[in-house]
Amino acid sequence: xxxxxxxxxxxxxxxxxxxxxxxxxxxxxxxxxxxxxxxxxxxxxxxxxxxxxxxxxxxxxxxxxxxxxxxxxxxxxxxxxxxxxxxxxxxxxxxxxxxxxxxxxxxxxxxxxxxxxxxxxxxxxxxxxxxxxxxxxxxxxxxxxxxxxxxxxxxxxxxxxxxxxxxxxxxxxxxxxxxxxxxxxxxxxxxxxxxxxxxxxxxxxxxxxxxxxxxxxxxxxxxxxxxxxxxxxxxxxxxxxxxxxxxxxxxxxxxxxxxxxxxxxxxxxxxxxxxxxxxxxxxxxxxxxxxxxxxxxxxxxxxxxxxxxxxxxxxxxxxxxxxxxxxxxxxxxxxxxxxxxxxxxxxxxxxxxxxxxxxxxxxxxxxxxxxxxxxxxxxxxxxxxxxxxxxxxxxxxxxxxxxxxxxxxxxxxxxxxxxxxxxxxxxxxxxxxxxxxxx
Amino acid sequence: xxxxxxxxxxxxxxxxxxxxxxxxxxxxxxxxxxxxxxxxxxxxxxxxxxxxxxxxxxxxxxxxxxxxxxxxxxxxxxxxxxxxxxxxxxxxxxxxxxxxxxxxxxxxxxxxxxxxxxxxxxxxxxxxxxxxxxxxxxxxxxxxxxxxxxxxxxxxxxxxxxxxxxxxxxxxxx
Numbered sequence: 001x002x003x004x005x006x007x008x009x010x011x012x013x014x015x016x017x018x019x020x021x022x023x024x025x026x027x028x029x030x031x032x033x034x035x036x037x038x039x040x041x042x043x044x045x046x047x048x049x050x051x052x053x054x055x056x057x058x059x060x061x062x063x064x065x066x067x068x069x070x071x072x073x074x075x076x077x078x079x080x081x082x083x084x085x086x087x088x089x090x091x092x093x094x095x096x097x098x099x100x101x102x103x104x105x106x107x108x109x110x111x112x113x114x115x116x117x118x119x120x121x122x123x124x125x126x127x128x129x130x131x132x133x134x135x136x137x138x139x140x141x142x143x144x145x146x147x148x149x150x151x152x153x154x155x156x157x158x159x160x161x162x163x164x165x166x167x168x169x170x171x172x173x174x175x176x177x178x179x180x181x182x183x184x185x186x187x188x189x190x191x192x193x194x195x196x197x198x199x200x201x202x203x204x205x206x207x208x209x210x211x212x213x214x215x216x217x218x219x220x221x222x223x224x225x226x227x228x229x230x231x232x233x234x235x236x237x238x239x240x241x242x243x244x245x246x247x248x249x250x251x252x253x254x255x256x257x258x259x260x261x262x263x264x265x266x267x268x269x270x271x272x273x274x275x276x277x278x279x280x281x282x283x284x285x286x287x288x289x290x291x292x293x294x295x296x297x298x299x300x301x302x303x304x305x306x307x308x309x310x311x312x313x314x315x316x317x318x319x320x321x322x323x324x325x326x327x328x329x330x331x332x333x334x335x336x337x338x339x340x341x342x343x344x345x346x347x348x349x350x351x352x353x354x355x356x357x358x359x360x361x362x363x364x365x366x367x368x369x370x371x372x373x374x375x376x377x378x379x380x381x382x383x384x385x386x387x388x389x390x391x392x393x394x395x396x397x398x399x400x401x402x403x404x405x406x407x408x409x410x411x412x413x414x415x416x417x418x419x420x421x422x423x424x425x426x427x428x429x430x431x432x433x434x435x436x437x438x439x
Numbered sequence: 440x441x442x443x444x445x446x447x448x449x450x451x452x453x454x455x456x457x458x459x460x461x462x463x464x465x466x467x468x469x470x471x472x473x474x475x476x477x478x479x480x481x482x483x484x485x486x487x488x489x490x491x492x493x494x495x496x497x498x499x500x501x502x503x504x505x506x507x508x509x510x511x512x513x514x515x516x517x518x519x520x521x522x523x524x525x526x527x528x529x530x531x532x533x534x535x536x537x538x539x540x541x542x543x544x545x546x547x548x549x550x551x552x553x554x555x556x557x558x559x560x561x562x563x564x565x566x567x568x569x570x571x572x573x574x575x576x577x578x579x580x581x582x583x584x585x586x587x588x589x590x591x592x593x594x595x596x597x598x599x600x601x602x603x604x605x606x607x608x609x610x611x612x613x
Contacts, residue, residue: 003471011514018470019516023523025462026474026576030524031531033455038543038557040449042612045605051452056580058456059463063584066464075468082472084573084582086589091578094571095593098564099600102575103608105560106543109476109568110576112561113521114528121542122557127480129561134481135488136562137569138501148570158586169586181453211453 001077001237002070027114029059036114038106038122045103047191050184061170061177061215068170069222074236079334088151105129154306160298167223174219178212230296230329241331250327251342253422254351257314258387260426261286266310271295273317273326274345281374282359284316284341284348285386292326296333304335309430316341316348319368336429343369352384352417387417447535463584472516473581476524477568479517481505486512545612556611 009015033055034040043049070076102108107115107126115123141148159169182204189195204212234241244250261268270287272279279289294300304313315323315338323340330338341348346369349359358378361370380386383395449455466474482505489496489506496502506512532538544553568574571593573582579597582590 002468004469006470015516016519019519020523020526022462022466022470022474023520023525024527024530025465025523026459026520027524027527027529028531029455029459029462029527031528031537032450032458032535033452034449036528036532036537039545039612042545045601046609046612051449054452055456055459056575058453059459059580060583062457062460063463063467064586066460067467067584070464070468078585080471081467081585083585084578084587084590086587086592087572088589088592091571091589091593092596094567094569095578095596096600097567097570098574099597099602100604101560101563101565101567102597102601103560103604104556104611105564106557106612107561108564108575109480110474110524110574110580113476113524114532117525117528118532118538119540121540122544122553125554125557126561126564129558129563130477130480130565130568131484131487131561132558133562133565133567134477134569135484135565137566138481138485138499141501141569142499153589156588158588158591161588166586173586207451207453211457 002075003077003080026110027117030111031114031118035111036118036120036123038115038120038126041108041111042103042106043192047187049192050181050188053184054181057177057180058211061174061219064170064173065215065219065222068166068227069218069225072167072222072225072227074228074233077233077237077332077334079332083155083157086151086153086156087149088153090148090150101133154302156302165223166227167219167225171219171223174215178208178215181208181212230332231325234328234332237332245324245328249425250324250339251320252314252339252425253342253420254348254387255420255422256424256426257284257341260312261388266312266428267308269307269311269313270341271313271315272345273315273322278318278345280377280379282345282349282354282372282378282382283380283385284345285380285389287316287380292322295326296329301330301333301335304330304338305333307337309337309428312337312339312426312428314339314341317344318371319344319346339426346371349384351420352387354378354382354384358382444536446537446539459580460584463580467581467585470516473577473584474520475517475573475577475581476521477565477574477577479515479521480565481569482512482515482518483521545610547613548611552611 006015006018009018030036034051035055040049040051044052067076067078067081071078098108105126107123109130112123112126112130116127158173159166162169164172185205185208186200186202189200190197228236257268257270260266268286270284272283272287272289273292274289276289283289290300295304307313315326317323320340320343323344327338327340343350349372350369354372357375359372359374361372364370378385381395383389450458463474466472485496485502485505488502489512497507529538542550542553544550564574571578573590573593575597578590579594583594
């Protein structure tokens with residue numbers, strides 16, 4: 001599934017050629033649209049020639065419709081596409097500054113390239129100015145770094161903000177674009193050709209009618225088709241994504257989880273998928289209870305996507321089925337460093353058993369670790385919840401009589417966890433997502 | 440001897456936009472990233488600075504990220520996009536007879552004024568582009584197509600500011 005992993009090409013001539021070809025199309029399209037002429041660009045701000053609006057916004061909606069169509073057909077994995085992270089206020093202030101530079105200088109960094117390529121002296125001077133500008137930024141940003149990294153909302157898109165499906169959002173953006181194009185054409189008649197408002201023709205140009213109807217048609221089809229659910233998307237991902245499922249590489253032995261919890265270089269995050277009742281009866285120390293459905297969207301998903309690469313997360317549930325289903329969906333959404341605890345809570349309790357006076361195993365079914373019946377809710381208060389900690393650490397001892405331990409605390413002197421052998425499964429992925437040209 | 444033939448007219452903006460959108464989509468589809476120019480300018484500038492003052496580059500956090508120590512700031516995807524864009528602009532310009540050494544400006548200002556303002560505008564643009572983490576292409580165009588909220592906020596601010604300043608700068612262009 002696209003996009004293609006180009007990291008293996010890094011440093012080779014093929015890498016340069018791929019990106020060079022992309023740039024070639026970029027430069028050619030800008031030049032063909034007239035972006036090499038500073039007067040055409042500046043005229044945008046005097047409403048005389050709305051070419052900038054038309055070309056830019058057409059490009060945005062065409063690409064947006066194609067992207068939504070490709071993800072809808074399962075051809076493109078959007079989770080691996082670079083989406084500019086939202087740093088709201090630095091972006092807004094940067095935009096306000098750039099607006100001034102645009103009007104004074106008559107170019108933007110992209111268009112000045114085609115102006116330079118077609119030997120426009122003002123384009124070359126602007127390019128030199130832009131190099132000075134980026135240099136000044138690098139020299140000064142250190143003095144207000146807190147602002148530069150402020151209001152970081154991460155990967156935050158319009159469909160998430162509006163709570164609308166991608167296809168609907170794209171359709172609405174197309175509608176807004178077409179309305180703006182039409183308004184732009186009216187403005188051009190008045191400010192560009194000096195026609196009085198009363199004589200302005202309301203009829204859109206033939207090019208706008210053709211482009212507009214094509215865009216509307218395709219975006220309606222894209223909207224009607226919709227986007228695959230995370231589970232459907234996982235099935236489309238192909239053999240490489242399925243390998244950890246088939247080879248059981250995603251299921252991690254409880255003893256490995258315990259070992260990793262002791263590793264100071266790592267942060268281990270345990271996500272418990274069971275309901276609140278079962279979670280209160282017993283859960284692994286440090287785990288958080290999450291709803292599987294909530295993990296795959298909104299704030300919870302962003303939290304998972306934004307974890308530093310030194311964090312490894314484990315899903316734990318009753319057995320493995322719930323964890324596996326959630327793992328597949330999260331994998332399809334681009335969450336890495338994620339595993340499922342082998343055998344679930346039941347397997348954990350089999351290896352790290354609670355005292356007999358607290359819980360007892362139910363009748364075992366062939367091949368499946370038995371479920372447990374707890375006498376009362378223990379949360380994470382049992383030594384079995386924290387096998388990595390020494391048992392002498394002052395756990396509450398539920399089975400002692402109050403007379404022998406008046407404060408309810410004492411030593412589980414008789415517990416010593418066996419050291420279990422396991423195959424190491426966890427491999428930290430540190431590779432970051434692709435970066436865009438301007439990122 | 441015949442006079443040089445006049446340049447061909449520009450493409451219809453909707454057609455040019457569709458072409459640009461197709462290139463942008465292809466970029467996302469193949470490489471997973473969009474288009475851009477300002478990050479590449481930053482890399483090139485840092486590379487130049489690294490020749491002149493490598494110790495300074497190593498000490499300045501923003502530059503060190505790109506060219507500190509033995510990092511190679513030139514081998515960066517955006518630099519290839521930039522070189523490709525120069526080539527694409529040149530080829531399209533040649534084909535349409537628009538490659539000509541000249542200076543374009545508003546009718547009522549001198550060449551010197553145009554040069555000063557192009558330099559000043561470029562510097563302001565370059566500065567703002569890095570603060571916004573992208574220029575018109577990298578933020579507004581690429582981020583807009585993937586529906587990033589920040590990119591749309593950025594695009595609105597650049598146009599709002601442009602229209603607000605345009606009246607004061609009208610002598611430059613009209």
